Amino acid sequence: MGRLDLVSILGGLFLGLTLSLLFVSSPQAKDVCLRIAVPEIHIKVEGIDLYRRVMEEAGLCVKPSAFPQVRAIAAIQSGKIDGVLAGQEDFQELVGVPVVHGDVVLATLPGFLIVPEGPITNFWDLHGEVLGVPLGATWPRKLVSGYQNIVKVPRGAEMLREMLHEGRIEVMLLDGYSLQQTGGVPAGYKAIPVENITVYSWLRAEYADFLPKFDIGTKAYLKAVGYDG
Numbered sequence: 001m002g003r004l005d006l007v008s009i010l011g012g013l014f015l016g017l018t019l020s021l022l023f024v025s026s027p028q029a030k031d032v033c034l035r036i037a038v039p040e041i042h043i044k045v046e047g048i049d050l051y052r053r054v055m056e057e058a059g060l061c062v063k064p065s066a067f068p069q070v071r072a073i074a075a076i077q078s079g080k081i082d083g084v085l086a087g088q089e090d091f092q093e094l095v096g097v098p099v100v101h102g103d104v105v106l107a108t109l110p111g112f113l114i115v116p117e118g119p120i121t122n123f124w125d126l127h128g129e130v131l132g133v134p135l136g137a138t139w140p141r142k143l144v145s146g147y148q149n150i151v152k153v154p155r156g157a158e159m160l161r162e163m164l165h166e167g168r169i170e171v172m173l174l175d176g177y178s179l180q181q182t183g184g185v186p187a188g189y190k191a192i193p194v195e196n197i198t199v200y201s202w203l204r205a206e207y208a209d210f211l212p213k214f215d216i217g218t219k220a221y222l223k224a225v226g227y228d229g
Contacts, residue, residue, distance in 0.1 A: 033061035034207060037075060038085040040066035051085065051221050058217035060210060068136035076204065083203035083214075088139050091202050098205035102215040106222065109176045111139055111195030114164070116171075116188060123194050132160045132169035139197050140173045157182040164189075 038048060048064045055062040064085070067075065075081040076095050083099075084091070086106055092099050113123055120126065128149050133140055135152040144150060151169055153159050157178040163169045164186060175197060185191045201218050203210060 032207075033063050034082040034203070034210065035080070036062045036064045036083045036085055037067035037072035037081050038064050040068055047225065050224055051217075054220040054224055055214075055217035058213045058220060060213040060217055062217075069138050070136040073138070076202075079204075082207055083201065085201055085218075086199050087202045089198040089200065091200070094138055099202045100205050100208045100211065101200035101202045102211050102218055104201065104215050104218045104222070106199040106201060106218070107177060107197075107227075109197040109199065110193045111143075111173065111175050111197055112179055112191040113194045114172045114174060114179070114185065114189050114191055117190055120171075120192070122192060126171065129170040130168070132163055132172035134160065134174070134178070137173070137175075139175060139195060143194060144173070161186060 036051075038051060048066065051064050052062055065081075067081070067084075069084075069087075072081065072084050072087075073095050076084065076099065077097055087094075087101070089101075091101070113120075115126075115129075123143060126147070131144065131147060131150050132153050133144060133150055134156045135154045151163070153163060153169075157174055160169070160172045160174065161182055164172055173194070179185065179191065201214060203214060
């Protein structure tokens with residue numbers, strides 16, 4: 001065997017090994033299964049299973065699990081999850097790591113301040129009233145920055161309504177979906193729009209090539225649950 005033949009063979013083997021390693025380490029490898037956080041307030045076990053199935057039908061393996069949004073932010077920062085089902089339009093700013101959102105708008109929601117009927121017409125009319133905010137909600141963070149009398153409430157809208165009824169809080173902040181799901185504006189109160197929230201599904205930037213299938217699955221999921229934003 002001549003020297004040139006040996007060099008060619010070794011070069012071919014090296015190139016093949018290099019391509020093999022690149023293929024295995026690439027996020028496009030067939031065994032990738034994306035770890036996706038779904039909002040624990042709005043999704044039950046059946047919904048998680050449905051989400052997994054529609055993504056599989058779209059050609060994408062996902063491992064969904066329920067997270068409050070604050071934990072989801074920390075998890076995506078640390079690399080423990082690869083994406084979120086629902087994140088507001090400034091999610092990139094919140095997480096501080098490269099992320100990309102799909103083209104599907106999950107929802108365009110108002111954020112409401114719920115106050116007793118009376119003279120309050122905007123957030124800046126508040127003067128120290130006890131303000132209830134869902135624990136883990138990030139959409140009001142800029143609005144409430146500097147406000148001192150805040151109670152962060154677990155279990156979301158249902159517990160906020162209970163606390164409002166019991167007089168443990170005086171006013172509260174809720175997104176439009178949560179407000180609707182828990183029966184609307186309580187008697188004797190009014191809802192003042194204070195924010196507009198656009199919601200997308202997000203992936204870490206290294207998985208951007210999955211977005212077309214991710215969008216197909218997201219559309220199918222929204223259709224399956226009968227939600228049109």
